[in-house]
Amino acid sequence: MRELRGAFFLFAAIVLVSVGPYQYRGYKIEKERGAASSLTQTKATIRLGIDPYAGYFIFRSKAFRDRLLGEGYGLSLADDGGDYKRRVEALSRGEIDLAVFTVDSFLLNGRDRDYPGSIVAVLSESKGSDALVGRVDSVAGIDDLKDGTPRKIVFTGDSPSHHLLKAISVDFGLEELSGNRSWQRLVGGSEEALEELMSERVELAVLWEPDLSVALKDDRFVKLIGSESAAGLIVDVLVARHDFIQSEPEALSDFLGLYYSVLDDYRSNPLDLVEQIALDANVSEDSARTLIDGVEWKGLSENAFLWFGALQDGASPMYRLYDSIERTVGVLIEFGDFSTSPLPRGDPRSVIYDTVILDLLGGQSRNRAMAGAGSSRDFRPLNAEQWNSLQSVGTLKLRPISFQSGTAGLSPEGVSSIEEMVDILQNYPDFRILVAGHTSARGDAEANRQLSEERARSVAKYLVDHYAIDEDRVRAVGVGGEQPLRRLAGESYRAHQNRLSRVEFSFLRDTY
Structure with missing residues (x-):
């Protein structure tokens, strides 16, 4: 030994x-x-989890890299190709400091890692980059999906387009899409989904740009609904690891401040943005313009005043980020991804960190910053003929609205049902709203039609009076018992009759 x-x-x-x-x-x-190089001048190398989406181009741009270098920061991009689960794991293990997500992807994938970071900025919203497309010979509108006809739909799982599909199925009551998994065909990306649609192996596809534009150039296909119509649905955010927020507050502030300065420069030079995105995505400049049109970037002022609740004299604070998280959780629960809210204490504030945005705003004149922060659409008045010419988008999921017996007066339960609908109505701000009253076919037909119209008007008036919905956006009609619902299998006669008296909400799209 x-x-x-x-x-x-x-x-x-x-x-x-x-x-x-x-x-x-x-x-x-x-x-x-x-000792003899610029390494001694480097404050830190910031590691960012990212994917090739055009909305994240600013982070990949040479202009942003150069601004960071000028302030002593290096930038390391970890492109995972859209693997959100892997991105959350990298954030949790400390392999990256920051990561980009959509709100839904962070909520879905962050739960198992106890949400290792907080949202520090809203980057953009999808405004037409994603859409549900159908074959004209099979489906002309969303309501056609409720007729029980077997159809196939192709989409990319765990993607923003998948979340669009979930929201559509929940908001419009498409149980077939959420419950009947035989309808669904999963693929690895929008390009594959486009191939399935073009070859007519499926009737529907959820696509994103530039594949969406390719499909819509073909007369065989029609856009049923796109992300441009759904406010706060597909929202891209920047998430910072908790210990990075605590240990590197200056680096985080500098990073976001430089990001907004580069974004402002590109907004002032749109031709340069087109050229650079064409190079980044390896597409033509025409395709680059289409990509840009589908992204609504959010600057510092929009973040502070519209999304993070910065106070402005004479105006109520707005918390769109909170609202977006809350809405997303609701969609995921109703679709079946969660049984209850996955957030700590069920509170969206548990994954929001507003200090950086509000501190950066402090360096600006608030009146100047608020200018151009956003406004809602104005609807011009329409006559009856114009209303009748509008294109139907679809009928929302039915929520029973009760009235005082034999009258058009809303019951307390009816008011509660309307309030449940308001969030959905406000989430699709560009559509006009048709409020249609219905009754059973029993009794006098004209009396039924009149009662159904009075009830529809009562609901429309409540929306205008209590939620400041533009009165020119809403139309109330009564159809009496002329449009009965189908009797369900095994449904009793009495139960069917009780369902016939209802108020339905439909979205209409301007055609002029």
């Missing part, structure tokens, strides 16, 4: 003598390099 121990020490000494000088030489070279 003693001989073996002596041999071991002899071997270790030989290795030390042989390798030691090289290790010392490497250490010396590295030390000299640091």
